[in-house]
Amino acid sequence: MTKELLKELDQSSKSARFKRKIISHFIEKGPSTINELAKVLNLSIPTINKFVSDLIERGAAKVYGKQETSGGRYPLLYGLDPEAGYFVGADVKFNMVNIGIVDFTGEIKETFYDIPFVLENSQEKMDELCRIILDTINNAGYSADNILNVNINLPGRINPETGFSYTFFNFQQELPLTALLSERLGLSVTIDNDTRGMAYGEYTHGCASVAKARNLLYLNLSWGLGLGIILDGKVYLGKSGFSGEFGHISAFDNQLLCHCGKKGCLETEVSGKAMQRILVERIKAGEISVLSQKVLAGEDLTFDEIIQATIGEDMLCLEVLTEMGNKLGKQVATLINLFNPECVVIGGALSLTGDFLTQSVQNVVRTHSLSLVNRDTKILAACLGERSGVIGACMLARTRRFC
Numbered sequence: 001m002t003k004e005l006l007k008e009l010d011q012s013s014k015s016a017r018f019k020r021k022i023i024s025h026f027i028e029k030g031p032s033t034i035n036e037l038a039k040v041l042n043l044s045i046p047t048i049n050k051f052v053s054d055l056i057e058r059g060a061a062k063v064y065g066k067q068e069t070s071g072g073r074y075p076l077l078y079g080l081d082p083e084a085g086y087f088v089g090a091d092v093k094f095n096m097v098n099i100g101i102v103d104f105t106g107e108i109k110e111t112f113y114d115i116p117f118v119l120e121n122s123q124e125k126m127d128e129l130c131r132i133i134l135d136t137i138n139n140a141g142y143s144a145d146n147i148l149n150v151n152i153n154l155p156g157r158i159n160p161e162t163g164f165s166y167t168f169f170n171f172q173q174e175l176p177l178t179a180l181l182s183e184r185l186g187l188s189v190t191i192d193n194d195t196r197g198m199a200y201g202e203y204t205h206g207c208a209s210v211a212k213a214r215n216l217l218y219l220n221l222s223w224g225l226g227l228g229i230i231l232d233g234k235v236y237l238g239k240s241g242f243s244g245e246f247g248h249i250s251a252f253d254n255q256l257l258c259h260c261g262k263k264g265c266l267e268t269e270v271s272g273k274a275m276q277r278i279l280v281e282r283i284k285a286g287e288i289s290v291l292s293q294k295v296l297a298g299e300d301l302t303f304d305e306i307i308q309a310t311i312g313e314d315m316l317c318l319e320v321l322t323e324m325g326n327k328l329g330k331q332v333a334t335l336i337n338l339f340n341p342e343c344v345v346i347g348g349a350l351s352l353t354g355d356f357l358t359q360s361v362q363n364v365v366r367t368h369s370l371s372l373v374n375r376d377t378k379i380l381a382a383c384l385g386e387r388s389g390v391i392g393a394c395m396l397a398r399t400r401r402f403c
Helices: 003-009 014-029 034-041 045-057 123-139 177-185 194-205 272-284 292-296 303-311 315-339 349-353 355-368 387-402
Strands: 061-066 076-080 086-092 096-103 108-116 147-154 189-193 216-221 225-231 343-347 378-381
Touching: 003 014, 014 034, 014 045, 014 061, 014 076, 014 387, 034 045, 034 076, 045 061, 086 123, 086 194, 086 387, 096 123, 096 387, 108 123, 108 387, 123 147, 123 177, 147 177, 147 194, 147 387, 177 189, 189 194, 189 387, 194 216, 194 225, 194 343, 194 387, 216 315, 216 349, 225 315, 272 292, 272 303, 272 315, 272 349, 303 315, 303 349, 315 343, 315 355, 343 355, 349 355, 355 378
Parallel strands: 086 147, 147 189, 216 343, 343 378
Antiparallel strands: 061 076, 086 096, 096 108, 216 225
């Protein structure tokens, strides 16, 4: 794609708007005919021909061949040129960063997992993250001139539309984080919340993609509890970009203080942090687990150790996980009654423990949601695992640049 075309697409002219809409249609629907584009955009065939021809001439689109029909002339299919440019997605965790690169059609070209990085709210850590991203692009053999956008997924509260992060790298509050990152990287940059990135990864390449779901609720059950919402194929942000604070609904009268500063949040009983607290309490009360020796010795119990013990079918861990699934199921039933989605995907680190969590959620949902509503909703375990975040970041880099 030529630099002149990129500059034009960033303008607000009528021609630029329609060309972006054509690219957006190709991103969402894939190769299409001129007639299909004309109907969707409500433009004349000659006008669509002119726009598509210009996109082809300037390296953004190509002819994919003829569409098979039952009779008559075979119309040509047009779509995105894979080599028109590339997009980078960075999924930032608390102790690592995963980075991926996709081409213009969204095909995954490179993925790099478990790059060491400790997330802290400091200028030094932001600079280090930028160095990691640039080094990864260079080491993979890609020129910065061909990178059309970088999307970075971060934990915490983020407004993708304004580009502000309110949790990490928020030390220069007069400027959006996207502006700071763009200046540091020398590239176009967008940001989003990590749970929404994971949700979008499952939507585009995971179990929701297989189910062809357009309406998806994604539960990120890890150390905390988050919710990603996709409605009619679009990531739902809310007014300020703070949608999905599912873990902080008031669900219990337990007087447990949540890290958000309030008491009784769902996350205080349903999360990795809650599971750690409950296991320690029950082991100290005399119940037996493979984790007992470490807890009784006064050593800290890590989240990874809890997950591994659960995967190993430790009975106490499975019992606690099932109880958490029952509590979660009641709240998921409410979500299903509200949103009537095609599927609810249970992801995050705790989803790696097998079917125990999913099955307990399913059983409770059937009891507490309307049968007319829940019969159209599938409750699925996420299938991408740790890949969901970086795949979602890559796909968001593409859609946020042109859609």
